[in-house]
Amino acid sequence: MISEQLVDLSRLQFAATALYHFLFVPLTIGMVWMLVIMESVYLMTGNVIWKDMTRFWGKLFGINFALGVTTGITLEFQFGTNWAYYSHYVGDIFGAPLAIEGLMAFFLESTMIGLFFFGWDRLSKPQHLLVTLLMAVGTNLSALWILIANGWMQNPVGAEFSYQTMRMEMTDFWAVLFNPDAQAKFVHTVSAGYATGAMFVLSISSWYLLKKRDVEFAKRSFRVAAAFGLASVLSVIVLGDESGYTVGEAQQTKLAAMEAMWETKPAPAGLTLVASINEVEQKNNWEIEIPWVMGVIGTRSLSKEIPGIHEIKAKNRERIVRGIIAVNALEALRTNRQDAVAKQVFEEHKTDLGFGLLLKKYVVDVNTATPEIIERAVNDTVPRVTPMFWAFRLMVSLGFSMLLLFGLAFWSTLKSACMGKPWLLKVALWMLPAPWLACELGWFVAEYGRQPWTIYGVLPTHLSVSTLSVNSLYGSLAGFIGFYTVLLVVEMFLMVKFARMGPGSLGTGRYVNEPQFHA
Amino acid sequence: MNFSDKSLLNKLAVMLVFKLAILVALWWVFVREQRVTVDDSGVAAQLLHPAIAATQGTNK
Numbered sequence: 001m002i003s004e005q006l007v008d009l010s011r012l013q014f015a016a017t018a019l020y021h022f023l024f025v026p027l028t029i030g031m032v033w034m035l036v037i038m039e040s041v042y043l044m045t046g047n048v049i050w051k052d053m054t055r056f057w058g059k060l061f062g063i064n065f066a067l068g069v070t071t072g073i074t075l076e077f078q079f080g081t082n083w084a085y086y087s088h089y090v091g092d093i094f095g096a097p098l099a100i101e102g103l104m105a106f107f108l109e110s111t112m113i114g115l116f117f118f119g120w121d122r123l124s125k126p127q128h129l130l131v132t133l134l135m136a137v138g139t140n141l142s143a144l145w146i147l148i149a150n151g152w153m154q155n156p157v158g159a160e161f162s163y164q165t166m167r168m169e170m171t172d173f174w175a176v177l178f179n180p181d182a183q184a185k186f187v188h189t190v191s192a193g194y195a196t197g198a199m200f201v202l203s204i205s206s207w208y209l210l211k212k213r214d215v216e217f218a219k220r221s222f223r224v225a226a227a228f229g230l231a232s233v234l235s236v237i238v239l240g241d242e243s244g245y246t247v248g249e250a251q252q253t254k255l256a257a258m259e260a261m262w263e264t265k266p267a268p269a270g271l272t273l274v275a276s277i278n279e280v281e282q283k284n285n286w287e288i289e290i291p292w293v294m295g296v297i298g299t300r301s302l303s304k305e306i307p308g309i310h311e312i313k314a315k316n317r318e319r320i321v322r323g324i325i326a327v328n329a330l331e332a333l334r335t336n337r338q339d340a341v342a343k344q345v346f347e348e349h350k351t352d353l354g355f356g357l358l359l360k361k362y363v364v365d366v367n368t369a370t371p372e373i374i375e376r377a378v379n380d381t382v383p384r385v386t387p388m389f390w391a392f393r394l395m396v397s398l399g400f401s402m403l404l405l406f407g408l409a410f411w412s413t414l415k416s417a418c419m420g421k422p423w424l425l426k427v428a429l430w431m432l433p434a435p436w437l438a439c440e441l442g443w444f445v446a447e448y449g450r451q452p453w454t455i456y457g458v459l460p461t462h463l464s465v466s467t468l469s470v471n472s473l474y475g476s477l478a479g480f481i482g483f484y485t486v487l488l489v490v491e492m493f494l495m496v497k498f499a500r501m502g503p504g505s506l507g508t509g510r511y512v513n514e515p516q517f518h519a
Numbered sequence: 520m521n522f523s524d525k526s527l528l529n530k531l532a533v534m535l536v537f538k539l540a541i542l543v544a545l546w547w548v549f550v551r552e553q554r555v556t557v558d559d560s561g562v563a564a565q566l567l568h569p570a571i572a573a574t575q576g577t578n579k
Binding site: 042059060063066067069070073074077083085086087088089151164165167330331334357360364436466467468469472473475476479480483487490494500505507 | 525527528530531534535538539541542544545546548549550553555557558559561562564566567568
C-alpha cells in the first residue's frame with residue numbers, strides 16, 4: 001500500500017510551493033496592465049509625470065518579477081519528481097499547455113520585460129508602449145495556459161484512457177482549450193490579479209498622501225488604482241459567479257462541500273450565509289440562508305435541484321461498485337490484451353475506473369473490499385466541509401470588502417477629495433494584504449476541494465504520487481520552505497525600501513528623497 | 520540608470536544566481552538519487568498493485 005505519510009508530504013510540498021508562488025504571481029499579472037494604462041496616458045498627454053509613474057511602479061513590478069521568477073518552475077519539476085505516475089498518466093494532455101506556456105508566453109513576457117527596463121532611451125514612445133503592451137499580453141497568456149492545464153485537472157474533457165499505454169490520451173485539443181472550467185478560472189484568476197495590482201498601488205499611494213509627499217504623483221496613482229481596482233473587483237465577483245456555475249456543473253462534491261449542503265434542497269436552493277457545521281453527524285446544527293440565490297448561481301435556473309452530500313455519496317457508492325468491475329477488466333486486459341470479453345466489459349465501465357481505484361488506498365485486491373471499506377472510500381469522495389465552507393466565505397468577504405474600498409476610493413477621486421479623507425487612506429493602507437489572502441483562499445478552495453483526486457473523477461491522489469523516501473521529502477520540504485521564505489523576506493525588504501524612497505528613486509530631480517529635489 | 524537602479528540590479532542579479540544555486544543544491548541532495556520508473560508497466564503496477572510498486576519504486 002502507498003504510505004499515507006508519503007502522500008500527505010508530497011501534497012504539503014506542492015501546496016506550500018504553490019501558495020508561495022502565488023504570492024508573486026497576482027502582483028505581476030495586475031501591475032503590468034496598470035503600467036500599460038499609465039504609459040498610454042504619457043503617450044497621449046506627453047506629461048512626464050505619467051512616464052515617472054510608469055517607471056517607478058515598473059521598478060516595483062520588476063523587483064516582484066525577478067524574485068518571483070523560478071518559484072513556479074519548482075512546481076513543474078515536482079510533477080516529475082514527486083508525481084511521476086500522475087505525469088505518465090496525464091502527461092499527454094497536461095504537458096501540452098505547460099510547454100506552450102513556457103515556449104510562447106513566458107519567453108514573450110521575459111523578452112519584453114528586458115526591453116521595458118532597458119529600452120526607455122533606445123525606443124520611441126510608441127515602440128516602448130508596444131513593448132509594455134506585449135509584456136502584459138505575455139503575462140496574461142502565461143496565466144491562460146497554466147489555467148488551461150489546471151482547468152483540465154478539475155474537469156478532464158477531450159481525453160480518453162488507453163489500457164495499452166496506461167495513460168490518458170488527448171482526443172480533442174479544442175475541448176481542452178475551451179474547457180469551460182479553464183476559461184472561467186482564467187478570467188476569475190487574472191481579474192483577482194488585477195485587483196491585487198490595484199490594491200498595491202492604492203495602498204502605497206495612500207501612504208504617500210498620508211505623509212503629504214509627492215502629492216501630485218500619488219494622487220494620479222491613487223486615481224488609476226481606484227478606477228482599475230473597482231473594475232477588477234467587479235469582474236472578480238461577476239466571473240467568480242461564473243466559476244461557481246462551472247463548479248456546479250462539473251464538480252458537485254466541491255460545490256456541496258463549499259455550501260455545507262448535506263441534503264438535496266428543493267429548487268431553487270438557498271445560499272447558506274453562515275452555519276454551525278457538524279461533520280460527525282453530517283448535518284448543520286443551524287444555518288442562516290438566503291432563499292433562491294444558490295439555485296441561480298449553481299444552476300442558472302429556479303427549477304433545478306443542487307444535489308446534497310448524502311445524495312452525491314449514494315451515487316459515488318454505485319460508481320465505486322461499478323469501478324470494481326472496471327479495475328478487474330483492466331487487470332485482465334493487462335494480462336491478455338486480446339481478451340475480447342474483458343475489453344467489452346472495460347469499455348462499458350471505464351468511466352468508473354477512477355472510483356474503483358479509490359479502494360486501492362485500503363486494499364490491494366478490490367474484490368476483497370468489504371462494505372465498510374467501500375464506505376470509507378465513499379466518505380473519501382467528499383472533501384472536509386468545514387475548511388471549504390469557511391475558506392470560501394472568508395474569500396468572498398474579502399472580495400466584497402475590497403469592492404467597498406475601491407468604490408469609496410473611486411468616488412473620492414471623482415470628487416477630488418481623497419486628501420480630505422485620511423480614514424480612507426488609512427483603510428486603503430491596512431487593506432494591502434487583503435487580495436493576497438483572498439487569492440490564497442481561492443486556490444485552497446479550488447485544490448483542496450478537488451480531493452481525493454488529482455484528476456477529478458479519473459485519478460486518485462494517493463495513486464499519483466512517486467514512491468520516494470519519506471526522509472528525502474522531509475528534507476526537500478524544509479529546503480523549499482526555507483528557500484521561499486528567504487525570497488519573500490528579500491522581496492519585502494526591497495519593496496519597502498523602494499516604496500519608502502518613492503519616485504525619488506528615479507533620480508529625476510522632481511521628487512522628495514533625492515539630492516536634486518527643490519521643494 | 521542612476522545609483523539606486525544599479526544597486527538594485529546588482530541585488531536582483533545576486534538573487535537570481537542564489538536561486539539557481541539553491542534549486543540545484545536541493546535537487547542534488549534530495550532528488551538526484553530518487554528515480555522512479557514510469558512506463559506503462561510501472562503505472563499498471565502502481566494502479567493495480569500499489570504494494571508491489573511501493574517496494575520497487577525507490578532508488579531505482
